[in-house]
Amino acid sequence: MAAEIHYRASTQRIEVLAHLFFYGQQATTQIGAAIETEINRLFNEPQVSFPVRGQQATVHFTVTQECVDFHQVQQLARHNTDYKNNFIRIEAQNLLTRSFMGFGLGDNAGHWITSDELGFSTTATHEFGHGLGLDHPAHPDFRGSGSPPPIMAARGSLVDAPYQWNPLAQAGAYGGTMKPIYRRVTAEEVRLILEGLTFANTDTYLLGHLSNRLFDPVGRVIPI
Template identity: 55%
Template sequence: MAATAHFDNIQKIVHIQARLVFYGSEATPEVARAVMEEINRMYNEPKAKVKVGEETYQVYFVIEYALLTIEETIRLIARNDDYLNNFIRLEKENIVTRSFMGFGLGDNVGHWIVSDQLGQSTTAAHEFGHGMGLDHPARLDYRGSGSPPPIMAPRGTLVDAEYQWDPAAKAGEVGGTMRPTHRRVTVEEIQQIVENITIRPNKSGYLGKLSNITFDEVGRPDSVLA
């Protein structure tokens, strides 16, 4: 996920901004708005204060969206050099049966499926994290932590019973793993995002990379969209 960062060195604030450009047969205003609201809410919820060098900055995320036709997307992505823009195809399903970002952490393209309950399940916020350069944590067992799992915890993570699909299930068995709706963005994850910012001499910065690859309907990289 490409993004721009703006540092206010007087008020000690960092604004991280990104635009999600949605296209595809399921790119509706309802889905786009729900995704945007989920990401903004979850990443601003911690009210994170993080270290930037020797200073402490408050971090704010400002995520917006645009809806384009496939033809409009082709024209824009062919000349895109703006780190604000990310291109997400929305469809019912794809060949990997899950939403994904493109080619490595920080990529600015993705193929998301509405069967992942985008905007209602934390999947959008999780994929946004991959776009911000966050990987799945090495830790896959959060039992005993007494707190929700982090947003980047993958499906199958072990958690305290209250955060399982079925609180009565035995850990690791059917129903005994993390229910994704319980994931929350942590201050530590936001610290990692800020550390990924490439800072320019004028104190602005950017995140991610611009592969500008398009996907066909089922999630295959394609120079000519289906």
Template identity: 50%
Template structure:
């Protein structure tokens, strides 16, 4: 997901600003609001701060959204150059049976499915992290470390009370992380800013723009203009 980081030297606040443009058969205002609330609330939860040029800035998330028709999204995506714009198709299911972002970390397109309980689990916040350039961690065993970060993948090993089924042995069916227990960690937010270069106006671009769209099933949509 592309975004803009906006640094305010007076207030010492740096804002990650993104707009999610939803389309697809399941794209409704109600679902869009739930998704945006999940992302915003989870990323504000750690009350993170980052060090920019030896000064501490509090991190704020600004997530806007719009629900558009298929014809409208084609027009918006065509030659889009705005790093805030991210095009997310919402459907009941797709051919990989999971929500995903597009092509490489930081891409501004995705295909999310409602069977992932968008807005009520942690899937939207997890995919948002991929779009901000965050990968799955190398660590897959979080036993004794509390709640894993938002980027922990399916299959992560955790303490029993964080499993799908606390009664089963580690690694067995139900013996891995229940995604609901993921939490955005301050170190994950700090990682978003690694390598960012701010211009003289205080802006830094996050991610990249493929502007590709998807079919209902999750295949790349071939559009001839």
């Protein structure tokens, strides 16, 4: 996702702002609302503080969304220069058989599928993390941590038994990998998003990049 980051000195708060435009045959108000609720809940759950100008500022994510038709999203994407705006197609399935963001970490375009249980499985929040520049962890083995896996853990990661599809399965065997619903945003992941931002000479940063690409129903790029 592209996003805007603002430091509010009066409240000692860092605000991460993003707006999601959903389009496609499965882009409904119900799915949109569920995604919005999940992303805001999980990203604000760690209650992270971040050093700014010698003081600790609280970090708060505000993600909003709306569903638009294809004509509307074409017009919006064609002329978009706003880093808060992201364009996500929602369909029942696509060629990759998984939800994805479009053109590298930090892109503002994606294609998500309803079979990923958007808004209820952490998949939407995981993809949102990719849009904010977060990659999968280099070592996908979280056994022994005693904690839920991080939000950017990839499917197939090894986790403590309570976080597996089947807690009784052998690690790595069928049922013995991470069940995505157990992922949680960690404080470290939030700080990685803000890494390198000093706020020394500005109160505002623009995060990500604007490809403004759109997709057809199965996930192929289409002209706007």
